[in-house]
Amino acid sequence: MQVKKVPSLNAKLSDIALGTSAAPTLLPPIYFKNGDEEFNLVDGALVASNPALLAVNEVIQQLNEKNSDFIPMKANEPTKILLLSLGCGITPDPIKIDAFLAQFFPAKLWIPLVVKDLASAVGDTNEYHLQTVFSTLQSPNNYYLRIE
Secondary structure, eight states, rough: OOHHOOOOOOOOOOHHHHHHHOOOOBBBBBEEEEEEEEEOOOHHHHHSSSSSSHHHHHHHHHHHHTTTTGSSSSSTSOOEEEEEESSSSSOOOOOOOOOHHTTTHHHHHHHHHHHHHHHHHHHHHHHHHHHHHHHSSSSSTTTEEOOO
């Protein structure tokens, strides 16, 4: 796990939550210190609007590396991965823009439109990948639920 290698990553959950919600067009950037390490977080939504996929990747990697923290207590017991992913609600339908008029839009007008749609598209892609991963995992004890 990364925290064992880089202890400064063991931040407070409140700081992490604020950092993942920081969005230049919606919510302010977040600054916090953890030990001697400074964190300036601007936008988690562009990198991982739904960090659940990253979490599952980390767990599967640790299982493959036979990390003792991720091995079942009983030797013959199958590994169980339970994931509850909480969203911020469903994004309303995207704004439809006339192609002829769009060619005259300045860049500063495009940025908020693209960021919003990009974050939504990344979230939809993560949802697709998570459903695929959970449907192909060997153990029937794995469960994934996304609530918007």
